[in-house]
Amino acid sequence: MTDTQALLDSLRGAVADRRVPGIAERTTLARIEDPAVLRKAGKLLARLDPEDHDLRPLRVAVLATCTIGSFEQILRASLVGAGVLPTIEPGPYGMFELTLATGGFADSGEPDLVACLLDESYFLPPEWDAVDVDGFAEHVRKRLADLRDLVLSAVDRFTSTVVLHTVPLPAQVRDSVIGWRSRAAVARAWAGLNEGILALAEESRQVAVADLVSVLADAPFAARDDRLHRYGDLPYTDGALFLLAREVRRFAQAKTGLSRKVLALDLDNTLWGGVLGEVGAQGVQLGGLYPGNAYSEVQRTARRLRDQGVILVLASKNDAAIVDDALTSHPDVLLRPEAFSATAVNWGPKAENLRGAAETLGLGTQSFVFLDDSPFERGHVSAELPEVAVLAADGDPAHIVRTLLSHGWFDVPDLTDTDRQRPGLYRTRALRSDFAGGFGSSEDYLHALGVELTVERASEFSVARVAQLAARTNQFNLTGLRFDEAATAERIADPGRLVATFAVADRFGDEGVIGAAWVECGDDVWRVENLVLSCRVLGRGVELAIAAWLARQAREAGATTLEGRFVPSKKNGVASGFWSKAGFTDAGDGAFTLALTGDAVSTPAWIKVLEGNEVPG
Known part of the structure; x- marks a missing residue:
């Protein structure tokens, strides 16, 4: 039995048993x-209806200017592979503009994503004169303006994210001139x-654009089958x-917080050649x-x-002193120890x-x-830690960078200041651990x-950072x-709600924005929607200081x-006792209440609370 057939049989069994495919699958x-x-x-997987699952649910509407073919099936498989449980709802054929303009997909609630499948027919004149190039160009500009107005009007009316893509110019159009x-x-x-399509992503946070044209130029697939x-x-x-579904999956993976944060690198025959x-x-x-x-390009990419x-x-399996010396002294090393x-x-x-590195960083594997270049090491890690994305660095080193980047493991919807600071922030965890050894008590x-x-x-x-935390x-x-x-922007603009951010700093540096709260601010009752x-x-003790601040506000x-x-x-078991520890009363069914009399919650004595702007609701 081939590996592919074994995978399909395994998926068939998961569907039959109403269970989520395992992490290895x-x-x-x-x-x-x-x-x-x-x-x-x-x-x-279209029949997948698990009774219990830990996948991220995601509703996706697919609107197209053409027949979608196998896009729904390929997209579903791609999303499940990323850890998403998708509900995919194709729009009616031939009604792309009407559905997007009227929100016709919203009868069962707004989708999280509206994935648009565009082809050249939407932009080309019905009949065009190869001699009248100016007329051709003007028609294309008008259709771009129509699409822009349609998309921006739609995202003003609902909270879904619209995912567009660039459109390849067919050879029959190009070569007719x-x-x-x-x-x-x-x-x-x-x-x-x-x-112009790419620029739409700069006009609204609810628009994402995949550059399908450049992806196709770098892929082994033909874009078109003339007969089909x-x-x-x-x-x-x-x-x-498949390439478009992969791009949509990359965005969905980033939007739902399923992207990876850590790149663990082997050394020999991975970051340099030789042992x-x-x-x-x-x-x-x-x-x-x-x-x-x-190998230099691998280091430059990392x-x-x-x-x-x-x-x-x-x-790396190596002697630490030799590695440290090489990373420090070799003139062509781009990744120094720090x-x-x-x-x-x-x-x-x-x-x-x-596992040890994950514990040190305070992150999950x-x-x-x-x-890694070693099939043995990759196989062992895959067997012991199937949740780790394992990539092969063996074979021709010229292909390593492509292997590392093509899946979009580290994509985020927007790059924030906290993202850029993250490697340094996690490096200071070891410094704090060393510092803690010189004290008689944790306080x-x-x-x-x-x-x-x-x-x-x-x-x-x-x-962007608040949504990323969520x-x-x-x-x-x-x-x-x-x-x-x-949804966060809506709550920020609502005077009856409060969205607050929390940043932490200490003697070792600034951690940046590390928390957020979404709160409904009623006259008598404030309800924390999430923290x-x-x-x-x-x-x-930061969480207790946050609870004290919320109570005071x-x-x-x-x-x-x-x-x-x-x-x-x-x-989230680590947070199970938070409300009780903060002095709230268990009201049953997952609810907790705090009577706001006096200093209902005390800020830990070692934490200084600073208010960066006007925060009360």
């Missing part, structure tokens, strides 16, 4: 790049169309639809001509990811080392991507840390409500009661 599914296999998997200057003008007009196009109005091949212990630092292949330049907030971990937030250089099993240590909690009302400048925080997430950017807090600040606004809820999940 989903990880395998996520790596599949054969559209035919994904189409079969998507058909099987035989004059080279005129052909260039046609191509320029089409490039202007795609530039004419026979069934199918402008794209299954291969092209350090055998050839010495001077003998490894790095820099210069091939293959050294390929550094570029780190600059955008990806946490780097070094995981580039790594955690280091596991020893002769122990790499699965154990990854499901946040990890592991790049002495906390007083010496000099913890400061800064509270601010969320604004348009922080909405999507990606699992452990200290009290209700599981994941307000995206649109999320990064796990990296737990243990310092509610009381000063005239409320008599502060209410909170706790909705248990498979991952």
Whole structure:
């Protein structure tokens, strides 16, 4: 039995048993790049109705200017592979504009994503004169303006995110113009169309755009099958639809907080060529001509990811002193020791080392991507930690960067200041651990840390970070409500609600915005819709300081009661006792209440609370 058939049989069994495919099955599914296999998997998973699951639910409407073909099946399989449980609702054929203009998909509630499948027919004149290139260009500009007005009007009326894509210019259009200057003008007009589609992402946070044109240019699939196009109005091949589904999956993965945070890197034959212990630092292949330049590009890419907030971990079977010397002294090394937030250089099993690195960083191993050249090491990590995304660095080193980047493991909807600071923030965890060893009690240590909690009302400048916290925080997430950017922006603008952000700093540096609260501010009762807090600040009493601040704001606004809820999940057990610890009364059914009399909740004595702007509701 082939691996593919085994996967399909496993998915069929999961559907029959009404259970979610296991993490190993989903990880395998996520790596599949054969559209035919994904189409079969998507058909099987259409009947998936698990009784219990820990996947992220996501409603997706698919609106198209053409026949969608196998897009629904391929998209479903791609999303399940990413850890999403999708409900996909294709729009009616031939009613793209009407459905988007009227919100016709909203009868059963607004979807989370509206994935649009566009083809050239929407933008081309019904009849066009190859001699009248100016007329052609003007028609294309008008249709772009129509699409822009349609999309921006739609996102003003609902909170869904619309996902668009650039549109390839068909060869039959391009090559119908035989004059080279005129052909260039046609191509320029089409490039202007795609530039305009891409620009829509800058006009609204509720618009995302995939550059399908550049993806197709770098892929082994033909974009079009002329016979299928004419026979069934199918402008794209299954291969092209797979590429688009992968882009939608990458965005959905980022939007739902399922992207990875950590890149764990092997060293020998991964970050440089050769085995350090055998050839010495001077003998490894790095820099210069091939293959050294390929390994330099791996390091350059990893550094570029780190600059955008990806946490780097070094995981190598080597002698630590030799590795440290090589990373420090080799003139072509781009990743010096300080580039790594955690280091596991020893002769122990790499699965154990990854577990240890995760514990050091305070993150789950499901946040990890592991790049290694050894099939044995990859197989062992996959068997021990199936939730880790394992990538192969063996074979031609020129392909390593493509392997690392093509899946979009680290994508985020918007890059925030906290993202960029994250590697340094996690590196300081080790410094805090060393510092703690010199104190007789934890309270002495906390007083010496000099913890400061800064509270601010969320604004348009922080909405991306707040939505990211909602999507990606699992452990200290009290209700599981994941307000995206649109929902958070609505609450920020509502005078009857409060969205607050919480930032923490101490003697080791500024942690940035590490928490957020969404609150309904009634006359008598304030209700906390959700409170999320990064796990990296737990243990310092920050959560109690936040509860005290919320109680004080509610009381000063005239409320008599502060209410909170706790909705248990498979991952938020660490927060289960929060409300009780903060002095709230268990009212049953997950509800907790606090009478706002006097200092209902005390701020820990070692925390200084600062208010960054006008916060009361």
